[in-house]
Amino acid sequence: MRYALYFVPSAESPLSRAAAEWLGRDAFTGGAHPRSVEREFAAEELDALTADPRRYGFHATLKAPFHLAEGMSEDDLLVAFAAFAERTAAFELPAVVVGQLGPFFALVPDRPHPPLQNFAASVVEVFEPFRAPLSEADIERRKPDSLPSRQRENLMRWGYPYVFDEFRFHMTLTGPVPKAKASDMASVLNDRFADFIGRPLRIDGLALFVEAERGAPFLVHSRLPLTAIQPNG
Structure with a gap:
């Protein structure tokens, strides 16, 4: 069993x-x-281009998938999860847009937002005691020799390259899209998510996802609202 801490809007x-x-x-x-069929893509092609994010489920990674550390139980994790949600306040991203991260497409903030960076960093730090060290195989999957030094250090220390200064909030919508299809994909996604683009996104909860066995689809174990009162009331 692996666990992960993600942001995802409520099920409804x-x-x-x-x-x-x-x-x-x-x-x-x-x-x-x-x-559904899109004008630029056959259904089978879209299935292939969305296979990876489909397995993980719609989300933004905060604490990447991990096995529980020795001596830690799921009950221990759930207690910490509930306590974190209770003492953390919800906040709002000013706006999200469809963005491209290399060959991948995702919903991303339209500008840097310090409260988001702080929130993500706190999730990484608070839940670190629950994370078992990465196996050698897991480290190799990340191709550490190809990573910049800061990301390589993050991988070894925190189990994931993209934390703290390297963190970029993104809610993945595709796997790698060929360059020849990138413009078409951008058009389709801007149409499909038009109701959300350029509008605020409220970060109002934290979700615990689980992967029953390696390679299985991730599922939401539970999602808790962020309930602390903001300092300014």
Whole structure:
């Protein structure tokens, strides 16, 4: 069993529903959604281009998947999870847009937002005691020799290259898209997510995802609202 701490809107939110329909799977229920046909892509092509994010479920990574450390139990993790949500306040990203990270497409903030960076860093640090060290195989999967020095250091210290200064919030919508298809994909995604683009995204909860065995689809174990009162009331 592996665990991960992700941001995802509530199961009932329009964004979660739109993303589940796009990816073809709902991580809250595990249920499949019929694939709709887009003018530039056949259904089979879209299935292939969304296969990786479909397995993980719609989300933004905060604490990457991990096995529990020796001496830690799921109950211990759930206690810490509930305590974190209770003492953390919700906040809002000013706006999100469809962005491209290398060959991948995702919903991303339209500008840097320090409260988001601070929130992500706190999740990484608070839940670090629950993370078992990476295996040699897991380290090699990340190709550490190809990473910049800071990302390599993060991988060895925190189990994931993209934390703290290297963290970039993104809610993945595709796997790698060929360059020849990138413009078409951008157009499709801007149409599909038009109701959310350029609008605020409220970061109002934290979700615990689980992977029953390596390679299995990730599922939402539980999602808790962030309930602390903001300092300014």
